[in-house]
Amino acid sequence: xxxxxxxxxxxxxxxxxxxxxMLMRLNAVAAVxxxxxxxxxxxxxxxxxxxxxxxxxxxxxxxxxxTHGINMLIFWIIFFEIAVLYFCSSxxxxxxxxxxxxxxVAFILMVLGAVINNVSVFSGNSSVMMTSYVPMPAEPMxxxxxxxxxxxxxxxxxxxxxTLVIAREEKTYEGSIPLVTFGxxxxxxxxxxxxAMGAVxxxxxxxxxxxxxxxxxxxxxxxxxxxxxxxSQQINVAAHxxxxxxxxxxxxxxxxxxxxxxxxxxxxxxxFLQLASAHHLLVDPGxxxxxxxxxxxxxxxxxxxxSMIHGLTVPGSIEVAQRAKGFTKGMFEWLRKAPWxxxxxxxxxLSLIGFGFLGGISGVVMGTEQINxxxxxxIYVPGHFHATVxxxxxxAFMSLTYFLIPVLFRRQVFLPGLAKWQPYIFGIGMMVFxxxxxxxxxxxxERRHWDMAFTDAALGYDYPASAFTLMALVGVSGxxxxxxxxxxxxxxxxxxxxxxxxxxxxSYGTDTSRLMKAPPIVEPQGGxxxxxxxxxxAPGTFALALLFLATFVVYYAVNWKYLASVxxxx
Amino acid sequence: xxxLVWSLIMFVMMPLWxxxxxxxxxxxxxxxxxxxxxxxxxxxxxxxxVRTETNQNMPVVHPPPGSDVYLIARLWQWWxxxxxxxxxxxxxxxxxxxxxxxxxxxxxxxxxxxxxGYEMVLTITPDTDGDQTIICNEYCGIGHHNMVGKxxxxxxxx
Numbered sequence: 001x002x003x004x005x006x007x008x009x010x011x012x013x014x015x016x017x018x019x020x021x022m023l024m025r026l027n028a029v030a031a032v033x034x035x036x037x038x039x040x041x042x043x044x045x046x047x048x049x050x051x052x053x054x055x056x057x058x059x060x061x062x063x064x065x066x067t068h069g070i071n072m073l074i075f076w077i078i079f080f081e082i083a084v085l086y087f088c089s090s091x092x093x094x095x096x097x098x099x100x101x102x103x104x105v106a107f108i109l110m111v112l113g114a115v116i117n118n119v120s121v122f123s124g125n126s127s128v129m130m131t132s133y134v135p136m137p138a139e140p141m142x143x144x145x146x147x148x149x150x151x152x153x154x155x156x157x158x159x160x161x162x163t164l165v166i167a168r169e170e171k172t173y174e175g176s177i178p179l180v181t182f183g184x185x186x187x188x189x190x191x192x193x194x195x196a197m198g199a200v201x202x203x204x205x206x207x208x209x210x211x212x213x214x215x216x217x218x219x220x221x222x223x224x225x226x227x228x229x230x231x232s233q234q235i236n237v238a239a240h241x242x243x244x245x246x247x248x249x250x251x252x253x254x255x256x257x258x259x260x261x262x263x264x265x266x267x268x269x270x271x272f273l274q275l276a277s278a279h280h281l282l283v284d285p286g287x288x289x290x291x292x293x294x295x296x297x298x299x300x301x302x303x304x305x306x307s308m309i310h311g312l313t314v315p316g317s318i319e320v321a322q323r324a325k326g327f328t329k330g331m332f333e334w335l336r337k338a339p340w341x342x343x344x345x346x347x348x349x350l351s352l353i354g355f356g357f358l359g360g361i362s363g364v365v366m367g368t369e370q371i372n373x374x375x376x377x378x379i380y381v382p383g384h385f386h387a388t389v390x391x392x393x394x395x396a397f398m399s400l401t402y403f404l405i406p407v408l409f410r411r412q413v414f415l416p417g418l419a420k421w422q423p424y425i426f427g428i429g430m431m432v433f434x435x436x437x438x439x440x441x442x443x444x445x446e447r448r449h450w451d452m453a454f455t456d457a458a459l460g461y462d463y464p465a466s467a468f469t470l471m472a473l474v475g476v477s478g479x480x481x482x483x484x485x486x487x488x489x490x491x492x493x494x495x496x497x498x499x500x501x502x503x504x505x506x507s508y509g510t511d512t513s514r515l516m517k518a519p520p521i522v523e524p525q526g527g528x529x530x531x532x533x534x535x536x537x538a539p540g541t542f543a544l545a546l547l548f549l550a551t552f553v554v555y556y557a558v559n560w561k562y563l564a565s566v567x568x569x570x
Numbered sequence: 571x572x573x574l575v576w577s578l579i580m581f582v583m584m585p586l587w588x589x590x591x592x593x594x595x596x597x598x599x600x601x602x603x604x605x606x607x608x609x610x611x612x613x614x615x616x617x618x619x620v621r622t623e624t625n626q627n628m629p630v631v632h633p634p635p636g637s638d639v640y641l642i643a644r645l646w647q648w649w650x651x652x653x654x655x656x657x658x659x660x661x662x663x664x665x666x667x668x669x670x671x672x673x674x675x676x677x678x679x680x681x682x683x684x685x686x687g688y689e690m691v692l693t694i695t696p697d698t699d700g701d702q703t704i705i706c707n708e709y710c711g712i713g714h715h716n717m718v719g720k721x722x723x724x725x726x727x728x
Contacts, residue, residue, distance in 0.1 A: 058712060058715065059712055062709065062711075062712065062714075127712075129709050133669070133670045133708070134670075135668070135669055135670075135686060136669045136670070136710065136711060217687065218666075218670055218685040218686050218687060218688070219685055219687070219688060222683075222685075281683075282595075283595055283681060283682040283683050284682075284683045284685065285599035285682075285683070285684075285685060285688040285689070285690035286599045286685075286688050287597075288597045289588060289594065289595070289597050293581075293584045293585060297580070297581045297584070301577035301578075301580055301581060302577065304577055304580075305573055305574055305577050308573045309573075364580065368580070368583065368584060369584045369587075369594075369595070370584065370587050370591060370593055370594055370595070372681075373593060373595055373680055373681060373682070374679045374680070374681065375681065376672070376681040376682065376683065376707075377672045377674065377681055377683075377707040377708060378674070378679075378681065378707065442679075443677075443679075444674065444676040444677060444679045444705075446672075446674060446705055446706075446707040447707070448707075448708075448709040448714070449705075449707070449709075449714065449715050450714070450715040451715040454715070454716070454718060456715075456716055457715070457716040457717075457718045458624045458625070458626060458628075458716070458718070459623075459624060459651075459703070459718045459719065459720055460703075460718065461676055461703035461705060461718060463676075464677075545573075546572075549572060549573065549576060552576065553576070556580065556583075560583070560587075560591075563591075563593050564591065564592070564593065566593055566678050566679060566680055567593070567678055567680060567694050567695060567696055567697055567698065568592040568593060568694070568695045568697060569592075569593055569594065569595070569596070569680070569692055569693060569694045569695070570592075570594050570596055570693045
């Protein structure tokens with residue numbers, strides 16, 4: 001006998017499988033808990049790096065910086081990604097989730113791992129930062145927690161793959177899997193590779209910490225750790241790009257300009273996975289320039305090209321959809337008349353702009369072999385990755401959450417007026433934060449450093465006054481971003497646990513509804529080209545892309561110029 | 571299309587700078603041990619120390635131009651302090667005695683990673699006036715922010 005396990009959301013037409021729904025909710029809630037821990041510690045460490053405030057003592061600063069990094073980069077993002085994987089398989093393909101019981105096992109392992117790791121860091125003996133570079137030791141529990149979490153996440157990845165197989169067997173979709181699911185599949189494949197790398201390095205490190213292995217080579221650790229550490233950021237990129245496509249489809253009914261091109265771009269992420277990993281080793285001893293140049297570019301930066309393609313096709317598809325609805329005046333009416341008051345859209349668009357202009361450009365520039373000499377381990381680096389991971393990934397996930405609250409949790413968004421402003425407070429706060437960090441890094445301010453004034457050091461150094469001003473701005477903008485993040489946590493927690501229920505009926509039944517096609521897009525007379533201008537289907541997006549490239553070229557050149565001013569060295 | 575061309579230009583820039591640019595990180599590095607590296611550094615300190623500074627009596631070493639200069643990174647010190655002549659070229663060897671450290675020379679802004687077990691050799695030519703400070707920029711524990719060293723720059727021939 002079939003159990004009543006499927007419901008269709010009347011507003012979105014999406015279908016949820018009850019066990020999958022439960023797991024999505026649990027993972028999303030765990031993600032927000034990690035976000036809360038990461039956010040509170042974010043405030044405290046920002047306040048410490050704000051020179052005139054200098055809040056925490058040194059030991060607490062390094063401890064909470066470790067907590068912040070791990071909870072944000074690993075726990076918040078991966079819990080959410082597991083929810084996204086279940087959503088992109090079971091919900092988007094309208095089928096049952098594979099082995100929901102194992103889904104519980106995965107979830108419990110992940111929670112256990114996260115708790116064990118956090119307890120170890122809170123005990124004060126594992127303030128080793130997220131990177132935990134050997135031979136600086138952490139407690140064995142620190143590594144064990146991470147390993148358990150990773151195993152759980154790996155199980156989640158296989159459940160996703162299993163669900164794809166079920167959907168195929170049961171023919172719940174026609175043709176190829178949808179692009180968003182394809183993006184999630186990309187993320188999943190990268191994740192499996194990444195977790196394997198993580199195991200290769202974290203398991204021996206755990207054994208080393210309990211005394212079973214005598215020595216781990218520092219250079220080898222860095223090589224493999226970054227094979228895991230940066231590839232995991234490629235998971236985020238693939239996942240948040242999938243979320244961009246999803247939101248473009250949800251809000252505008254937008255279709256990708258070319259399915260084929262977008263899919264190829266996702267495949268490039270897999271093929272060029274390791275580019276960014278080698279970026280971390282550009283100024284390490286023992287690796288040749290040839291190795292560095294090849295492995296940071298594979299000769300042509302095709303992963304960067306892939307991101308540029310997504311950055312073009314997502315707004316391009318929105319432009320085409322908007323033009324089809326009649327917003328055809330001039331180059332940018334489609335953008336001006338976009339629903340800027342809808343946090344699902346505004347968050348996603350800020351995420352796209354911030355990821356490209358700030359995160360993308362800075363990442364490639366500092367990933368250039370020689371330019372890395374003037375940037376490595378300065379606060380420029382966190383400036384870069386707050387633009388990619390926080391504006392890119394976190395903000396995209398936040399926007400998706402506003403969509404999921406009514407659809408997945410069946411609750412109305414609490415304080416919708418405030419929700420309207422949240423992406424701006426968080427996103428713009430974070431953009432300023434990233435920019436001023438990059439500025440301070442250019443002046444040589446270090447990352448992971450408690451005291452830029454060197455008050456207790458036997459020998460000191462006076463940073464220029466502008467560096468102190470920029471770090472004060474880091475404090476101000478960081479606080480603004482934390483307020484934005486706090487509003488998000490408040491809205492989601494209150495909505496999900498105490499919010500008004502969505503009135504419409506969405507009860508469980510035994511039927512799995514047949515594939516419901518997205519609402520048909522009104523084709524303008526004469527096709528898309530006619531709605532566009534000057535021979536382009538999406539001229540506004542094209543202009544934005546040119547602006548992006550110009551910014552990129554100028555900034556790249558400026559950095560070479562700056563490099564040329566430092567001491568000659570070889 | 572434009573984007574692809576740009577990607578290729580960015581790739582070509584890196585080898586080109588190796589040919590035409592003056593700032594390239596050396597590929598020279600050796601395996602070493604704390605004992606071996608300490609011995610070499612101590613020999614240099616014994617021979618070329620010109621004075622001591624700070625209440626820890628840190629030696630300030632003025633090695634001859636063109637020579638091999640050794641610098642130890644350890645918890646939480648850069649040892650010894652160096653005095654180099656402007657416009658002269660030196661082979662600077664750096665290695666860690668314990669954990670990972672970061673060599674960050676300010677304000678000129680040169681940053682490299684320093685690992686235990688590896689001796690990195692940078693061939694440098696100081697061409698700026700004013701003293702430089704070495705700050706540790708790889709987190710190395712509770713004293714990380716106090717790990718500060720100096721490279722004093724003197725006019726040639728002094």
